[in-house]
Structure formats: structure tokens, C-alpha cells
Amino acid sequence: MKVLHVLYQSLPQVSGSSIRSRDIMLSQKEVGIEVLAITAPFQNSISKKGLDIIDDITYIRTSRNTKNSITDLRKGVLQRIYRVFSILIFSQKLFSTIKKEKPDVLHAHAMFFCAIPSLVMGKICNIPVVYEFRSLWMYQKTNSRNKGFINKKIEIFLIHVEIFCLKKAAHAVILNENLKEFIFSKTNKPFKNTIINNAVNTSLIRVLKASITPISRKDFVFGYVGTITEYEGLEFLIQTFQELYDDGFKHKLVIYGKGVNKQSVQDQINARSDINTISYKGAIAPSEVYKAFSEIDVIINPRLNTPKTNSVTPLKPLEAMAYEKLFIGSDVRGIKEIVPQGTGFLFSSENKNDLKKVVKKVASLSPQDRDSHKKEALDFVVSHKSWLQNAAKYKEIYTTLCS
DSSP, X not given: OEEEEEESOOSOOSSSHHHHHHHHHHHXXXXXXXXXXXXXXTSOOSSSSSEEEETTEEXXXXXXXXXXXXXXXXXXXHHHHHHHHHHHHHHHHHHHHHHHHOOSEXXXXXXXXXXXXXXXXXXHHTOOEEEEEOXXXXXXXSOGGGSOHHHXXXXXXXXXXXXXXXXXXXXXXXXXXXXXXXXHHXXXXXXXXXXXXXXXXXXXXXXXXXXXXXXXXXXXXXXXXXXXXXXXXXXXXXXXXXXXXXXXXXXXXXXXXXXXXXXXXXXXXXXXXXXXXXXXXXXXXXXXXXXXXXXXXXXXXXXXXXXXXXXXXXXXXXXXHHTTOEEEEEOXXXXXXXXXXXXXXXXXXXXXXXXXXXXXXXXXXOHHHHHHHHHHHHHHHXXXXXXXXXXXXXXXHHHHXXX
């Protein structure tokens, strides 16, 4: 069975959708599915040859430009119009790729830019289309009350475009129960769907952990590794640790990542030049992320309470568990769904006093209690959140559609 994955982007950052796409394809190869991918015109080419081979997977490039134009920054009107018309270019490339490669299934990854060409070409070429929807990406701002009338209308329109694509696909894959609940609250017409949660590549992490040289340190280090956006709540986290410092709590906080709120994070740290226990370490390459985890004892995910954080499950809590790190997260629904009791510690979102209590509690755990929590979290990830288990679910969907 051959599956052509239709991707918006494919070069994994510190975290995010592109990492999920990569792990989906790697795990599918492990269960015997032949996979290849085609990427949108905005994804840069590495080799300039029209295709790249990464992790033994072939990526067919629509553009040979070496500059990546995919960004989290809000785009201007002309850029948005250009991207809409780029669907035609992408569709033409997708059509020629289908004719050459003859896939059995098209698997379109979020967003609608990938879904619409896939649905059209799937109809023309008589190939079933799976559409995978992962987040409420159209909600860019944390506080919807600050949005203008036009931006609110655009969000509503984009939600309905995504729902249209989900309905028209032969089968929809949705990230989690919360996201499914939101989607079905906007439509009264059911469609075939399967929930496939976020997971981690436990086989790869096991190898990376074995390559880490144990670090002997007296400090107990808290940290964040991931994308730096407004809804991640990093300014809130830094403010909380600055107040903890004033209370005599001297444990370190380190932050790795990049994103649109990077400068805001740096400004928040620099606002207290008298504190030397909080630091921003900058971006880190995906291949080096395991090194960042080796410097941290407790991963914190302080997400704010937004529509996006209540419907999307992040990868970092699962990675923290797989790397045998203690985990602290806010109690937004996206995090609560993947952190069962005993695998992590939750605090009331945007509540500094509650976060302080949890941080102090975790810092005071005995070595035996720390090890117990790490073991329970690792067992949970290996048993329930590995990509190899997810690959079997995808294979079942593909097989049913092809038959």
C-alpha cells in the first residue's frame, strides 16, 4: 500500500504540527506502509532538486526556493491573497505527482490549503482522501475580546471551511476528543472520523536517552522547551518565578525555543536584572532537543486558558514523560486529557499562587517520590502514547478505504 502525504510544512521546528507529520510517516513505515510526501509552495527545498530525502522519506517539493516562507507572524492582505491562489499551483503539482507515483490513498494534513487540492484531485483520480485536523489554528490571539469585527468573521469562515473539508473527506482524523467536541458543536451533519491522539516516538527517544552523558548537578532545574507564542503563557511563568525568587526560592528556570513572542519573553526576563536564576537559552535544532531535556529536571507547560489550548493536546508533556522528567502543566483541557493522575502535576491556569504551590511541592519531593512519578509517567507513554500503536490505527483506516 502506498500513501501520499500532503503537507503544509515538513521541516520540524522545536515542536508542532511538522513533528507530528514526520512521526506519522516514520511509524507507518515501521508497519509496512510505503510513504512519500509532497509539500506546499511555501515550504523550502533543501537540495534545490525538487525533492529531498529526510529520515529515508522522500519529500516532493512544489517550490525549489531555499527560503522558508512559513511563519507564525500575521500575514498582510496581499500575502493571504497570494496564498489562496497558490492552491492552483499546488493542485497542478499534486496532480502530476499522483499520475507518476500512483498512490492508493491521499493523506492531507492540516490545514485546508492541503485538504482542498487533495479532495479535488482525489475526486478526479478516484483516490480516497483522509483529512487530518489538528488544531483551531485560526484562533491566533489569546483574548478574543480584543479582536476586531472582521477578524472574528474570518475565524468563523475558516472554521466552516475546515468543517467542509472534514465532511468531504472519505475519512477524517481528529487530534483529540475536545477538538472533536468543538467541531461537532458547529455542525449537525455527522461524518466518518477517528480520533488519533498525539504520541511520541518512544523508540527514537530510547536511543537518544542512551546517548546522554549523565550530568551531576546540585541545582534542581525547571524548564520549558517548545514554541514561544502568546498562549503558551511564558511571560506568566517568568513572572511567577520572579515572585518565587523574592520569596527565597532559588531554583533555576531555563527556556528553549523560538516564536513570535521571543522578544516579549526576553524583555520579561531582563525586567529583573537582579535575578540570575532565570534564562532564555534560544532556539534549539530538533536533532538537539534531547540535550535540552538533559539539562532540565522538571518540564513546565503553563498554557493560558484559550479556545486553542482547550482543544489541542501538546506534545511536550508526553516527551517530558518519555525522557523521564517530572511534568507540571496548567489545567486547560488540552493538557488534562493527556496527563492522568500520577503522571504529572496540574495547577489552575493563569493562577500564580497555585503554580507557586505546585512548584514548591515538586521541588520538595523525595528522591523516591520523584522516581515513582517518573516511572508511572514513562509506563503510561510507552503503553498508551507511542506512535507505533497509532500507525496500526492509520493502517486500519487505509485498508478499509482501499477495500
